[in-house]
Amino acid sequence: MxxxxxxxxxxxxxxxxxxxxxxxxxxxxxxxxxxxxxxxxxxxxxxxxxxxxxxxxxxxxxxxxxxxxxxxxxxxxxxxxxxxxxxxxxxxxxxxxxxxxxxxxHEVEYFDGALEALAALSKRYTLGSLTNGNADAKKLRLDRFFSFNFTAAGVGIGKPAPDMFQAALRHNGVSADAAVHIGDHPVDDIQAAQNVGMHTVWTNGPVQRSMRRSEVVIEPTVEIEELAELTGAIEQIEAL
Ligand SMILES: [Mg+2]
CATH class of the missing domain: 1.20.120.1600 (Four Helix Bundle (Hemerythrin (Met), subunit A))
Structure with missing residues (x-):
């Protein structure tokens, strides 16, 4: 692999x-x-x-x-x-x-551990964002960490369509099994990324669970409760 x-x-x-x-x-x-x-x-x-x-x-x-x-x-x-x-x-x-x-x-309050995880991971991997929303990663100064950003508005269709994931793979010239997608949404993030063959980390902590009306059953590569666990999750995937 x-x-x-x-x-x-x-x-x-x-x-x-x-x-x-x-x-x-x-x-x-x-x-x-x-x-x-x-x-x-x-x-x-x-x-x-x-x-x-x-x-x-x-x-x-x-x-x-x-x-x-x-x-x-x-x-x-x-x-x-x-x-x-x-x-x-x-x-x-x-x-x-x-x-x-x-x-x-753009006045966002990052989850605990978010900026630390991005800083640590950006030293070892190429990072980027894929969003259906209108948050502007550059305006948030996330281009400190992200070298590419794709949006539903820019690509023309949002997740769970495969387009944004495929755009990221193409942009970086990597195959899907050399990429991991991190997200909170069971369908738009996890199932959609799995459908294109990417590894996944599901951020499923108390905040995300509180927004969901019903239980969902999905099988991400790794599930985490908070972003402080993210670098460990990536190491776990590296060791597969
Ligand atoms: Mg989301």
């Missing part, structure tokens, strides 16, 4: 708790909207309207689900238009609101 050369990381809920990050970013975006276009807040408070706008947009442009930034900004744009603002004004307001969201979305 070739030794491991490349390690890919999911971001949200693997390196930080996404609920607090998105909750805070939503809050900041609404505060910005309340200041700049107060009448739209009523729509946001009646979640059903925003949901309807979102559903309509997705049915018109199904590919937008792989580009959460565009999706979010476009929903704001349409909500502001509904409040009677003209197209130019609505576009500017949507961009301003999204900017506020995007800044706050």
């Amino acid at each position: 070739p030794r491991i050369r490349v390690i890919t990381f999911d971001l949200d809920n693997t390196l930080w708790d996404v609920r607090t990050v998105i909750g805070n970013a939503e809050h900041r975006m609404r505060a910005w909207l309340a200041e700049h276009v107060p009448e739209v807040i009523e729509l946001y408070e009646d979640g059903a309207v925003i949901q309807q706008i979102r559903d309509e947009l997705i049915s018109e442009q199904p590919a937008v689900v792989h580009d959460l930034s565009t999706l979010r900004e476009e929903v704001v744009f349409r909500a502001v238009r509904r409040c009677g603002r003209n197209e130019n004004a609505a576009r500017q307001l949507a961009q301003g609101a999204f900017c506020e969201f995007f800044e706050a979305r």
Whole structure:
């Protein structure tokens, strides 16, 4: 078996708790909207309207689900238009609101051991990120550790489709059995990476378990509770 050369990381809920990050970013975006276009807040408070706008947009442009930034900004744009603002004004307001969201979305609090594990592993392996979300690894200064980053928006389709995993393998010129994917999601991360032939480490601690509605049965190469166990997990895979 070739030794491991490349390690890919999911971001949200693997390196930080996404609920607090998105909750805070939503809050900041609404505060910005309340200041700049107060009448739209009523729509946001009646979640059903925003949901309807979102559903309509997705049915018109199904590919937008792989580009959460565009999706979010476009929903704001349409909500502001509904409040009677003209197209130019609505576009500017949507961009301003999204900017506020995007800044706050990058104020992440890493799980214990995350940065230490990335620092240690980056000395021995080529690391990169594969995310369905809109976290920008460069904006987070994760390019200290990551030499490549693929996103659903950039690749055109999110995990569990094989495309992002295959893009990472191709980019690094390695076969799947020389690569490990680390992630929290049983299907999007673990089963999807296994389907392309990669090794997997499932980060399945109390935070991740608390977000799951039902028990899942999967067989990752290694399962860990916290990121402090990650370098040991990689050593375990190396020893297979
Ligand atoms: Mg995740």
